[in-house]
Amino acid sequence: MATVINPSAGPIFIDATTTQSVLPYTSLINHLQTSIPTTTSVIQSPIRHSHQTSSSSSSNITNNLLLMPAWSESPTTFPYIGVKLVTVHPDNSALNLPGVHASYLIFNSVTGQPLASMDGTELTVRRTACVSALASHYLSNVHSKVLLMVGAGSMAPHLIKAHLTIRPEINYVMIWNRNVGRCDNLVENFGKESGMDGVRFEVCQDLESGVRIADIVSCATNSETPLVMGEWLKAGAHLDLVGSYKPSMRECDDEAMTRGRVFVDNEHAMVEAGELVGAFERGVMKTDEIEGDLVELTKGEKIGRRDDKEITLFVSVGSAVVDLLSAQLAYETVAGKP
Incomplete structure (x- = not known):
């Protein structure tokens, strides 16, 4: 695994269009196939956190905040921490808005530096399909x-x-x-x-x-x-x-x-x-x-x-593990490997 750190640079933002381009299905499938056997043993991820944030005023439907963290216990081989934040608002269809919004944050696990934030919705649909x-x-x-x-x-x-x-x-x-x-x-x-x-x-x-x-x-x-x-x-x-x-x-x-x-x-x-x-x-x-x-x-x-x-x-x-592996590929592709 390549360690991609530039101490003088701030975190980068990877939007939905860029996420699409750097996570083509073939590349992500191949990355997961080679990475899952070698890295899952060093990545920890608790079951997703789910919190009710509010109830809709027009129905009994609840809005929720989901958190999916994952981190490496072996920074020398896989130097990343990541967390996906998801909001679920089912009544958004009445506003002509998506019901689910997500962001993904990835950090360096050696220094704690924030490395990138990216469109979590695009990341999720692509990693789900490729799994x-x-x-x-x-x-x-x-x-x-x-x-x-x-x-x-x-x-x-x-x-x-x-x-x-x-x-x-x-x-x-x-x-x-x-x-x-x-x-x-x-x-x-x-x-x-x-x-x-x-x-x-x-x-x-x-x-x-x-x-x-x-x-x-x-x-x-x-x-x-x-x-x-x-x-x-x-x-x-x-x-x-x-x-x-x-x-x-x-x-x-x-x-x-x-x-x-x-x-x-x-x-x-x-x-x-x-x-x-x-x-x-x-x-x-x-x-x-x-x-x-x-x-x-x-x-x-x-x-x-x-x-x-x-x-x-x-x-x-x-899985938060697969989220992190997908985010790793997106980040390293955009930032470039040393």
Whole structure:
């Protein structure tokens, strides 16, 4: 790991546009694949802090402040401290504003110097998508050709592009959302993008039909009721669950959880992801039935996909460790390595 410190220089600001340019999907996926096995043992990160800041005056919806810190215990090998600050204001849609805003701060862990602040929202969507794609590298069928995107929010285009990066044989992408208009917009936008000529994008009118033919199903919704049913998953399918980050949320049913081999991004998924928390509480799964996590997959300690017929699932709730690794790549790319 390179140590990038200029004592005479102040912290730099990396805006959303720059974050996009310095964290292309291929580079970030490769960085995570090589860094996760070697650095996670020296990075500490507590479970995310969540604080209710206020309640909406027009509803019972609460506003929240989330903090996700991480720091290196070995400054000579990985000299960084980082923290992501997130505000969640669900009623912002009425103001035509995003409901989630985030900033990321990175410091040098040797001196405590602030090194950079960056757009935390762009950092989050890119690292989330690349974590799913990295897991797909180990868990999905290498010859996957059909991708179903469940949800058409801010995460959807990033997940689609990241999965296409890791599985270049995909030539058919379906998009399903309760609001069909958002699907139409996303399909239209992809039709205008360069480099997508060999991929057909369509709105998925019927979720069950879409799931039944998909090689990869990626979900990024706020649903609190199951959307993907296990009986719909075809042999060899890979189910990628990104949306659920609290116990009340749920994107698939118990049958989906028990039909396949389940992997998680990190141990926090066991107490945060509604699909897992609910399955444990209902007695349909035990914690020791989780096959492994992303660290074990990247280290080769756990085997990913074993054949073309098995069903695999990946549950991701996010990680301050991956935030820090992504911020490291962005900072070192902008600041330059010595």
